[in-house]
Amino acid sequence: MLSSAQAPLYEIKANLFKGLAHPARIRILELLAAAPQESAPVSYLLAETGLEASHLSQHLATLRKHRVVTSVRSANAVTYQLAHPGVSQLLAIARTFLVDSLADSNEQLRLARQLPAEHLAGGSAK
Secondary structure, three states: OOOOOOHHHHHHHHHHHHHHOOHHHHHHHHHHHHOHHHEEEHHHHHHHHOOOHHHHHHHHHHHHHOOOEEEEEEOOEEEEEEOOOHHHHHHHHHHHHHHHHHHHHHHHHHHHHOOOHHHOHHHOOO
16 A cells, blocks of 8 residues: 555656657657757657648647756747656667567467467367
């Protein structure tokens, strides 16, 4: 059971992951992580993601709301950057986790394919 002191921390973490829970937002973060100084103008993000400007704006607003990115306005240009270097590390860890999980799945699939046919389809050989 969570103590009342722990609950807010878990809620904050859950909200962070909710903020990350869209492929377009992950793509945006990966673009920013790979960009020089981990920052990029909106025009670059638009070109690289292929999103409509309004959709990109919504995703960036969500990332700002969850304090994952920050923005700087200079004249007519807005540049976004990762709010913390740990975001790059989080993306790298997630990628490693997924690659390892897929490798495990591929190994399980390979082993399953080696099973005799009578083990497949409920025991009936086809």
